[in-house]
Amino acid sequence: MKPSYNVDVDVLRESPTRAVNRVVERLKREGKDVIMLSTGEPGIPPPLEVRLWLSEALKEDSMRLYSYTPSPGFLSLREAIVDDLKELGGVDVSVDQVVVATGGQATMFSTLATILSPGDEVILMDPTYFGYWNLLSYFKAEPKPIVASLDKGFQPGVEAIKESIVKGKTRAIIMVSPDNPTGRLLDFDVARSLAEIAVDYGLWIVYDEPYKTLIYEGEHVYMYNLAPENTISLNAFSKDPGIPGWRLGYIYGPAWVMKKIALASEAITYNPPSVAQHLVTVYLRNRELRRRHIEYAKRIYMERRDVMVEEVSKIEGAKYVKPGGAMFLMVDMKEVLEPLKVDCTLLAERLLREKLVALLPGEFFGKSTKTFIRLSFPTETPERIREGIRRLGELLEEMGKESLGKKESSLFEASL
Numbered sequence: 001m002k003p004s005y006n007v008d009v010d011v012l013r014e015s016p017t018r019a020v021n022r023v024v025e026r027l028k029r030e031g032k033d034v035i036m037l038s039t040g041e042p043g044i045p046p047p048l049e050v051r052l053w054l055s056e057a058l059k060e061d062s063m064r065l066y067s068y069t070p071s072p073g074f075l076s077l078r079e080a081i082v083d084d085l086k087e088l089g090g091v092d093v094s095v096d097q098v099v100v101a102t103g104g105q106a107t108m109f110s111t112l113a114t115i116l117s118p119g120d121e122v123i124l125m126d127p128t129y130f131g132y133w134n135l136l137s138y139f140k141a142e143p144k145p146i147v148a149s150l151d152k153g154f155q156p157g158v159e160a161i162k163e164s165i166v167k168g169k170t171r172a173i174i175m176v177s178p179d180n181p182t183g184r185l186l187d188f189d190v191a192r193s194l195a196e197i198a199v200d201y202g203l204w205i206v207y208d209e210p211y212k213t214l215i216y217e218g219e220h221v222y223m224y225n226l227a228p229e230n231t232i233s234l235n236a237f238s239k240d241p242g243i244p245g246w247r248l249g250y251i252y253g254p255a256w257v258m259k260k261i262a263l264a265s266e267a268i269t270y271n272p273p274s275v276a277q278h279l280v281t282v283y284l285r286n287r288e289l290r291r292r293h294i295e296y297a298k299r300i301y302m303e304r305r306d307v308m309v310e311e312v313s314k315i316e317g318a319k320y321v322k323p324g325g326a327m328f329l330m331v332d333m334k335e336v337l338e339p340l341k342v343d344c345t346l347l348a349e350r351l352l353r354e355k356l357v358a359l360l361p362g363e364f365f366g367k368s369t370k371t372f373i374r375l376s377f378p379t380e381t382p383e384r385i386r387e388g389i390r391r392l393g394e395l396l397e398e399m400g401k402e403s404l405g406k407k408e409s410s411l412f413e414a415s416l
């Protein structure tokens with residue numbers, strides 16, 4: 001007899017970047033070189049000094065790098081995070097308010113596992129980071145999307161948020177800043193209004209800020225400073241210093257709820273990876289090195305962003321706002337694609353197969369962005385970004401000539 005399983009996991013969808021990466025892997029094995037404009041993957045490694053520190057530490061004949069660690073992370077790392085937050089944003093937290101976790105995704109999982117009950121309503125932006133749609137379904141919470149439109153610079157509408165609150169049902173507002181997929185920074189006035197709403201209605205603000213140090217214009221708003229009793233802040237070291245494969249992140253918020261999140265985190269992974277904790281502690285404790293690395297990374301990413309914006313601006317009818325932070329350019333292709341009777345998913349699929357350029361269709365981020373594509377700029381060099389967008393233009397031209405009928409897409413399964 002075949003054993004059964006919990007059908008609740010059927011709501012989970014594969015991340016679109018994973019779907020793309022599977023095809024890219026196959027293409028690479030065939031010897032093909034794919035231009036990667038699809039992933040939020042840093043294009044530069046952590047500073048050489050910390051890598052050298054690690055290579056020395058690896059020579060030690062001890063268990064230091066390999067042992068279990070405290071579930072919420074090494075105390076020395078949590079202290080370094082406390083000091084880092086103070087210096088970056090004037091955030092005043094103590095070590096018992098910080099839980100280190102196994103990457104940004106794990107911060108989302110253990111936080112939502114802690115604060116949500118089935119049937120809770122959760123306000124989030126449309127578009128937003130695709131992982132949230134998945135997790136809300138998994139926790140049987142009801143997503144209440146609020147459209148953050150391109151013509152408003154993707155800023156959330158405070159009135160719309162207020163109107164969608166149902167007393168006793170709405171549990172949280174999820175906000176990402178700097179945003180994935182749009183790169184917008186939350187306006188300070190909007191953040192202040194959200195903080196007031198959260199306090200007035202007794203809601204959590206789950207504030208996802210893994211790109212907080214990657215800001216090209218403007219300033220990052222530290223939501224915790226505005227609503228310290230209502231904010232749970234999620235962070236990752238995947239983008240800065242750039243160790244996405246090593247899986248490290250952290251959460252901070254009111255001490256009483258962090259105690260519970262720590263238990264959820266312990267139940268999932270027991271402890272975050274020790275070697276990544278050691279490396280990040282060295283990075284955060286070396287303040288000058290940290291400052292230099294952020295400046296260096298920002299300079300490189302900003303140049304890549306500017307090249308991407310310049311190239312995309314040559315596509316007639318493509319609409320976008322220049323992202324102030326993070327790693328992405330969200331482009332509305334409606335005017336370009338409608339006359340071709342092509343959707344973004346088909347465009348992404350053909351671009352990958354025929355032109356060897358990977359990007360993501362906007363439908364994975366929300367219903368309002370079905371006519372969008374998301375382009376990431378940190379991974380590739382400026383020359384390859386130029387080439388990637390040139391190939392996109394070339395494909396659009398070919399599609400114009402073909403006047404294609406509709407064709408079913410098989411690479412991506414719609415996530416929403």
Ligand SMILES: Cc1ncc(COP(=O)(O)O)c(C=O)c1O
Nearest residue numbers: 040103104105129176180236238
């Ligand atoms: C907004 C946002 N939250 C969470 C994550 C997940 O972070 P991690 O890659 O560390 O799991 C990402 C990753 O891209 C992200 O963009």
